[in-house]
Amino acid sequence: MSTMLTISAREKQSIPQGGIVIQEKPFVFILSSKYRTERCDFCFREGQLSKCSVCRYTYYCGRSCQKEAWAMHKLECQYLKAMSPRILPDTARLLARLMKILSKGGNSVKSYYTEKDFRTFKDLLSHYPEIKNDKSRMEHLSSLYGVLLDFFKGEALPDFVEFTGMYGRVCINSFSICNQELQSIGTGVYLASSIVNHSCKPNAVVTFEGTVLFMRALEVLPCLDWTQVTQHSIPYLVYIC
Numbered sequence: 565m566s567t568m569l570t571i572s573a574r575e576k577q578s579i580p581q582g583g584i585v586i587q588e589k590p591f592v593f594i595l596s597s598k599y600r601t602e603r604c605d606f607c608f609r610e611g612q613l614s615k616c617s618v619c620r621y622t623y624y625c626g627r628s629c630q631k632e633a634w635a636m637h638k639l640e641c642q643y644l645k646a647m648s649p650r651i652l653p654d655t656a657r658l659l660a661r662l663m664k665i666l667s668k669g670g671n672s673v674k675s676y677y678t679e680k681d682f683r684t685f686k687d688l689l690s691h692y693p694e695i696k697n698d699k700s701r702m703e704h705l706s707s708l709y710g711v712l713l714d715f716f717k718g719e720a721l722p723d724f725v726e727f728t729g730m731y732g733r734v735c736i737n738s739f740s741i742c743n744q745e746l747q748s749i750g751t752g753v754y755l756a757s758s759i760v761n762h763s764c765k766p767n768a769v770v771t772f773e774g775t776v777l778f779m780r781a782l783e784v785l786p787c788l789d790w791t792q793v794t795q796h797s798i799p800y801l802v803y804i805c
């Protein structure tokens with residue numbers, strides 16, 4: 565799989581207030597199903613839409629979005645058609661897409677946050693032990709696994725342990741994709757951007773244009789040392805949404 569991410573992070577130079585710290589396309593994303601018939605499944609724009617003629621499940625604002633979306637959508641289209649008119653729950657669709665991406669070489673996709681430092685999906689924290697000991701999360705996980713077994717019609721899926729790792733990485737690291745009115749319209753996993761931590765005193769903010777994430781500085785950020793961030797997981801940058 566070719567690299568699907570563009571990123572511009574600043575290294576060892578100060579970032580002005582409002583300046584872009586990271587700009588990144590999602591590794592995997594979904595449009596919330598409640599906007600399925602109102603927004604383009606690829607760019608999330610509203611307006612005149614046309615359906616995928618095969619599954620009649622996804623809607624697009626035009627030919628170019630449909631064409632760009634096809635690399636991902638071709639991996640789910642036949643299954644969405646088979647389950648019609650039922651709707652796949654959002655988390656299940658995100659995990660279904662993730663499984664397909666990983667099975668097509670997605671583990672080697674790198675998202676750079678400096679010229680030489682990158683993260684892959686496996687670098688995201690999975691919080692496996694906490695999830696394993698959380699009864700309600702494990703129940704949710706088992707039912708999701710059942711939904712996906714049904715969705716993929718008995719195709720071989722990752723085993724339950726591996727699935728738990730995927731679920732953990734997605735739950736802990738996903739961003740709510742908001743529109744300009746700060747309405748959540750989708751969910752995405754952004755590999756490089758997930759290096760930051762939450763804080764009650766944030767110094768950066770995350771906004772979206774379509775599905776592209778922009779992390780901007782809320783104050784002048786002096787000389788970021790990204791190497792320190794990776795090596796010691798120092799919560800240097802934080803975001804709010």
Ligand SMILES: [Zn+2]
Pocket residue numbers: 604605606607608609624625626629
């Ligand atoms: Zn579109």
Ligand SMILES: [Zn+2]
Pocket residue numbers: 616617618619620621622637641642644
């Ligand atoms: Zn389709």
